[in-house]
Amino acid sequence: MGFLYLLFLILMALFITSLNSGSNGNCYYIGNNNEAVIIDAGISCRETERRMSRLGLSMSTVKAIFVSHEHADHITGIPRISKKYQIPVYITDATHRHSHIPIDKHLIFPFKANKSVKVGSISVLPFKKSHDASDPHSFMVSDHQVNIGVFTDIGFSCKRVIRHFKECHAAFLEANYCEDMLTNGHYPYHLKERIRSDQGHLSNAQALELFINHRNEQLSHLILSHLSKNNNSPKLVEKLFRKHAGTTTILVASRYEEMPVYCIAGSRKPVAIKRYKASSQAQLSLFPAVSPPASSNFLFKEN
Secondary structure (H helix, E strand, O other), X not given: OOHHHHHHHHHOOEEEEEEEXXXXXXXXXXXXXOOXXXXXXXXXXXXXXXXXXXXXXXXXXXXXEEOOOOOHHHHOOHHHHHHHHOOOEEOOHHHHHHHOOOOOHHHEEOOOXXXXXXXXXXXXXXXXXXXXXXXXXXXXXXXOOEEEEEEOOOOOOOHHHHHXXXXXXXXXXXXXXXXXXXXXXXXXXXXXXXXXXXXXXXXXXXXXXXXXXXXOOOOOEEEXXXXXXXXXXXXXXXXXXXOOOOOOEEEEXXXXXXXXXXXXEOOOOOEXXXXXXXXXXXXXXXXXXXXXXXXXXXXXEEO
């Protein structure tokens, strides 16, 4: 890959990572070279800072937090993060009322379904999803025709999810539980029924069906997200999806740590760059003239 082409991809791409994904906290970072948004902030401010720092990401790039719904694993870090960094919080009126979290009034920005919100050059489109919350939403984040979907905490793949999934260059997709593990597990019956209901969570099989039947040829990365600690296995779900991956890179977001940052470019062929922080023994500044979302000392590896 030539230097100029690689530089073009960097400038026209979106950087994405999961800082945490699971019932213990959810937080997804999506940004370009100048600004970024966070979808949900379900881990503490301190832990968010630590994980972003380890990835070489700066909180100064975060220009907005979007809230999918009011469950604790999606909102815990919002009061401290928004106040400390004066970051606007985009949240529906119903979700805000039911969340009972203190947010400075001047930082509250209500949004409505199917109306895009501009954050610099980034566009965020919220749309309704099926989940047992007051006013739950999924999101499509776009910049320079690169589309990133965040589809978690959904009971089933409704028409809206299918339509937007078809447009993605990368997606965070819930694969919450293995049906056999849930059925044979120790959860009480009412909780099992809540999880597998149309307002619960997406199973491995349901997520796989969406992936097989509705992905497009531009989907370079699928990040399986919000896995249950007790009713799923990262190895199991990764193996299941890789059988059908084709040209799509299959990744599993951790419930314990951040994942690497991926650079998603909207070319016709799936192109992405996995970005690592350079070690002290091997630091290389490839693009000193570019303002990436973090330090310029990175090694770039074509994926």
